[in-house]
Amino acid sequence: MNIVKRIIYNYGIPIIGCLCHNRNRYVNVIYYHDIVDDKGYSFMQTNFELFKKQMEYIASKGYETVRFDDLKTEVDERYDSKRIIIAFDDGWKSNYTRIYELMKSLGLKYNIYLAVKEIGVNPDYLTWDEVRKMHNEGMVGFGAHSYTHPDMSDISKIDLEVEFTKADAIFEEQLGYKPMDFCYPFGTYSEESNEYISSHLSYKRIYTSRMMYSYRQNGKLIFGRNGISNDESFGVFKAKLKGYFNVWRTIIR
Numbered sequence: 001m002n003i004v005k006r007i008i009y010n011y012g013i014p015i016i017g018c019l020c021h022n023r024n025r026y027v028n029v030i031y032y033h034d035i036v037d038d039k040g041y042s043f044m045q046t047n048f049e050l051f052k053k054q055m056e057y058i059a060s061k062g063y064e065t066v067r068f069d070d071l072k073t074e075v076d077e078r079y080d081s082k083r084i085i086i087a088f089d090d091g092w093k094s095n096y097t098r099i100y101e102l103m104k105s106l107g108l109k110y111n112i113y114l115a116v117k118e119i120g121v122n123p124d125y126l127t128w129d130e131v132r133k134m135h136n137e138g139m140v141g142f143g144a145h146s147y148t149h150p151d152m153s154d155i156s157k158i159d160l161e162v163e164f165t166k167a168d169a170i171f172e173e174q175l176g177y178k179p180m181d182f183c184y185p186f187g188t189y190s191e192e193s194n195e196y197i198s199s200h201l202s203y204k205r206i207y208t209s210r211m212m213y214s215y216r217q218n219g220k221l222i223f224g225r226n227g228i229s230n231d232e233s234f235g236v237f238k239a240k241l242k243g244y245f246n247v248w249r250t251i252i253r
């Protein structure tokens with residue numbers, strides 16, 4: 001990122017977002033992937049000490065953190081400056097081993113989208129016992145993230161039976177309920193994939209990686225999210241937390 005873009009990103013967007021944040025309509029979602037002890041990398045790996053500092057900040061500011069299970073009505077999905085969804089993509093092992101006790105001690109609930117093929121099989125990922133424990137203790141909500149984690153921008157190339165039917169059947173068998181939340185692998189999607197999933201599948205919310213470009217389609221919520229990068233400043237983190245990065249929708253609507 002060159003210096004001009006960096007200034008716009010670090011200061012311009014947060015300032016515009018701050019001025020326009022009353023246009024936020026849906027609860028703000030921030031998301032991570034793996035939490036690591038080494039220095040971390042971009043959106044994929046977040047350093048534990050940095051993550052801890054961010055979570056302590058959220059707890060100290062009195063945010064209410066919600067699980068997917070808490071989003072029962074459209075009222076629950078509305079924007080509230082003191083409510084936040086913390087989410088993790090894929091189901092990395094560290095989402096239990098490294099952060100579960102920390103999150104419990106801070107009283108922060110969170111959510112994980114599971115790439116089902118890896119769960120209980122790949123040692124870098126969670127086991128179903130860990131998933132059930134976190135869910136049963138009321139701290140962590142779970143959502144779908146396909147079976148093999150393919151790029152879904154061209155839905156015609158997707159094996160729907162495997163990525164949705166099979167993945168959700170395993171999810172339900174292991175957890176006892178159908179996932180109501182689906183997150184695109186890689187965050188990639190198209191108008192066609194949104195149309196297919198929102199009209200044919202039973203998920204209530206479909207999450208992209210597009211910063212808070214959220215709207216309803218076929219009665220489902222197409223939900224933008226704020227990725228938290230290991231390499232961004234604490235100021236940018238705070239601005240994302242407040243929904244100040246949701247300027248895309250703010251400007252065009």
Ligand SMILES: [Zn+2]
Nearest residue numbers: 089090185186
């Ligand atoms: Zn993923």
